[in-house]
Amino acid sequence: MVDFHCHCLPGIDDGSQSVEESIKILEMLSHQGVNSVVATPHFIANNETVESFLQRRKKSYEELSENLHDNLPDIKLGAEVEYYDGISSLTDLKKLCIEGTNILLLEMPNVRWTQGVINELYRLVSMGNLQIMLAHIERCLFLQDWQVVDYLLRNDVIMQSNASHFIQLFTKRKACKYLRDNIIHVLGSDSHNITSRPPRIKEALDVIEKKLGNIVLEHLKNVSRDIIN
Numbered sequence: 576m577v578d579f580h581c582h583c584l585p586g587i588d589d590g591s592q593s594v595e596e597s598i599k600i601l602e603m604l605s606h607q608g609v610n611s612v613v614a615t616p617h618f619i620a621n622n623e624t625v626e627s628f629l630q631r632r633k634k635s636y637e638e639l640s641e642n643l644h645d646n647l648p649d650i651k652l653g654a655e656v657e658y659y660d661g662i663s664s665l666t667d668l669k670k671l672c673i674e675g676t677n678i679l680l681l682e683m684p685n686v687r688w689t690q691g692v693i694n695e696l697y698r699l700v701s702m703g704n705l706q707i708m709l710a711h712i713e714r715c716l717f718l719q720d721w722q723v724v725d726y727l728l729r730n731d732v733i734m735q736s737n738a739s740h741f742i743q744l745f746t747k748r749k750a751c752k753y754l755r756d757n758i759i760h761v762l763g764s765d766s767h768n769i770t771s772r773p774p775r776i777k778e779a780l781d782v783i784e785k786k787l788g789n790i791v792l793e794h795l796k797n798v799s800r801d802i803i804n
Contacts, residue, residue, distance in 0.1 A: 577799035578604055578612040578648070578776055579673075579735050580655065580680065580710060580763025584635040587616045590767040594642050599769045601647045607777035611649045611803055613673050613763075615680055615710075618654040625667040628654070651675065651803065655710055658683050660691065663698040669705065678733065678802070682710045687718045700730050708733040711765060713740040713750065716758075724758070733802065734758055737765045738779035751786045754795065761799050 582590025583600045591597040604612055614636070618628050636652060643650075653673040658681060662668070672679050681699070684692065700707055709716070709727070712734045716724055728734075736759040740750040753759040764774035784792045 576607075576609045576611075576776060576780070576796055577761065577803050578609045578764045578766075578774065579708070579761045579799070579803075580615050580737070580765045581612050581774070582614075582616060582655075582765070582767045583612060583639075583650075584614045584616050584632065585639055587631055587635040590616065592768075594639055596769060597639050598642060598644075598647075600766055600774060601643075601650075603769065604648050604764065604766075604774045604776065605646055607774060608780065609648050609764075609774070609776055611651065613651050613653045613680070613803075615653045615655040615763075617657065617682075618671055619657045620659055620662070620665060625665070625670055629670060653678075653680055655680050655682050658692070658696075660695060663695055663702065672705070673708075673803075676706075676803070677704060678706045678708050680708045680710050680735065683715050685714045685718075688715075688723070693723055697726070700727065700732060706731060706733065708735050708761070710735055711737045711740075711763070712759065713737065713746065728758065734760050735763050736761075738762050738775045739765070741779035741782045742775055747782055747786070751783065754783065755787055755791065761802060762795070 582588060583597050585591045585594045585597045591600060616632060651674040654671040656671050656679060713736055740746050764776050766772055766774040
């Protein structure tokens with residue numbers, strides 16, 4: 576299983592604050608059946624340049640790498656890129672993609688998008704050198720017109736949902752429906768720590784298997800592996 580959204584790099588954002596905590600997060604993910612995790616620290620263009628972010632990410636990853644041990648998930652470097660007006664013209668945007676891919680994890684505003692925001696998103700989607708993955712779609716997609724959602728799906732935008740969406744009492748039914756209808760494509764723990772926001776991938780997979788069956792569960796795993804590879 577692949578965790579496509581995790582704040583497991585130490586001391587780089589509001590996620591893990593130490594190497595020790597990062598190791599514990601990775602151990603928890605391993606016990607939950609995750610064999611690949613995408614490290615996605617926040618990138619906010621108003622705060623720093625792409626190069627500054629990449630340097631900080633590299634330093635954090637190197638500190639973590641010195642303490643990794645066997646049986647932990649493979650780590651691929653990425654970023655959770657915050658949307659802003661004009662993002663489609665950001666230099667070096669591709670450097671923020673998930674390592675080894677052209678996939679950009681994009682965090683959209685959790686409000687009804689204006690036409691200007693929609694047009695900018697469409698520009699990103701139409702760029703030939705990127706594939707867009709929308710982060711935790713349960714926070715924003717239901718606020719949009721269906722025509723917008725349909726356009727994104729028809730143009731191969733990957734929809735990432737947080738595992739917690741499948742666990743919470745009042746959202747699990749909708750989450751399962753979205754997965755069954757191929758609106759949700761991949762999962763992320765969006766884990767930030769081991770206390771208030773720990774990884775809960777296994778709980779989500781258990782719900783999916785119980786509600787939708789093993790065939791849907793295996794399809795989810797296969798899609799995740801295909802995307803990361």
